Amino acid sequence: MKNTTFNIQFLGTCACDFSPKLENEFKDKFDNDARRSSAVLLNGKYLIDSGVHILDSLRIAGADRETITDIFLTHIHDDHFDILNVKELAKGKKSPLRIWLREDTRMPQIENTEYIKMTPYTKYEVEKGLFITGVNANHDEAAFPQHLIIEKDGKKMFYGCDGGWMLTKTYDFLKNADLDLMVLDCTIGDYVGDYRIFEHNSISTLRLMLPTFKNENIITEKTKVIFSHIAPSLHKPHNELVDIARELSCEVAYDGKIMEI
Numbered sequence: 633m634k635n636t637t638f639n640i641q642f643l644g645t646c647a648c649d650f651s652p653k654l655e656n657e658f659k660d661k662f663d664n665d666a667r668r669s670s671a672v673l674l675n676g677k678y679l680i681d682s683g684v685h686i687l688d689s690l691r692i693a694g695a696d697r698e699t700i701t702d703i704f705l706t707h708i709h710d711d712h713f714d715i716l717n718v719k720e721l722a723k724g725k726k727s728p729l730r731i732w733l734r735e736d737t738r739m740p741q742i743e744n745t746e747y748i749k750m751t752p753y754t755k756y757e758v759e760k761g762l763f764i765t766g767v768n769a770n771h772d773e774a775a776f777p778q779h780l781i782i783e784k785d786g787k788k789m790f791y792g793c794d795g796g797w798m799l800t801k802t803y804d805f806l807k808n809a810d811l812d813l814m815v816l817d818c819t820i821g822d823y824v825g826d827y828r829i830f831e832h833n834s835i836s837t838l839r840l841m842l843p844t845f846k847n848e849n850i851i852t853e854k855t856k857v858i859f860s861h862i863a864p865s866l867h868k869p870h871n872e873l874v875d876i877a878r879e880l881s882c883e884v885a886y887d888g889k890i891m892e893i
C-alpha cells in the first residue's frame with residue numbers, strides 16, 4: 633500500500649499578472665493559463681500562503697475551510713498574504729488560526745489568529761512529527777521573505793516561492809537535503825533581459841542552478857521538481873512550458889494540481 637505523508641494541492645500558481653478572465657469566464661473553475669495567486673493546501677489543513685484569490689481557490693477546489701488550522705507564510709506581498717481573506721479564514725474558528733512567519737515580519741493584529749515567529753534556519757514542530765524550517769530567500773526584503781522546508785516521517789519538501797537565485801547560506805543549508813519535492817519560483821520564462829531576475833527565477837537561472845542542486849544532493853533521482861509562481865505573460869502557454877520543463881526533468885504546477893509524496 634502506498635504510504636502518503638504529504639497531500640499537496642496547488643491552489644494558485646501565478647505570479648502577479650492575473651488574467652481578467654478570472655472574474656468572469658473562469659470565475660468558478662481553474663485554468664492552466666489563467667492562474668490564481670500562489671498557494672498550496674497541505675494535508676487539507678495547512679495553507680502555504682493566502683493571497684488575493686485564496687477564498688475562490690478553496691471554493692473551486694472544494695476544500696473545507698473549517699479544517700485549516702495553520703498558515704505557513706512565505707512573505708507579505710499581497711499575492712501571498714491578503715489581510716481581509718485571512719480575517720475571513722480565521723473567523724469562527726474554535727482555536728485561533730496559527731500564522732507562521734519570519735520573526736521580524738511587521739504585521740497588524742488579526743482577530744482570532746496567533747503569530748508564530750520563526751527564526752531563520754531553526755526547526756519548529758507544528759504537530760507531532762511534522763516540522764517546519766524557514767530559510768532566507770532572495771526576494772524583496774521589505775516583504776520579509778522566507779523559503780520553507782517541511783518534513784514528516786522522513787519525507788522532505790522545499791517550497792521556494794517567491795525567490796530568485798539561491799542565497800549562499802540557504803544553498804549551504806540545503807546541501808545533501810535529498811528532497812522528495814522541490815517547488816521553485818519560475819516567474820520568468822525562457823528568455824533573458826527581464827528586470828525581475830534579481831528576485832525571481834527564470835527558466836535560464838533554473839537551468840543553471842538545477843545541475844548544481846543535483847551535484848550537491850539537494851535533489852536526487854527521487855526528487856520531484858515543480859515550477860510554480862508562473863507569470864503567464866512571460867511564458868509560453870502551459871502545454872509548451874510542460875515540454876520545456878520536461879527537458880530539465882521538471883514538472884509544471886497548475887491550479888488544482890494534486891500530488892502525493
Ligand SMILES: [Zn+2]
Pocket residue numbers: 647648670709711712794861
Ligand atoms: Zn508572488
Ligand SMILES: [Zn+2]
Pocket residue numbers: 707709771772775794
Ligand atoms: Zn513576492
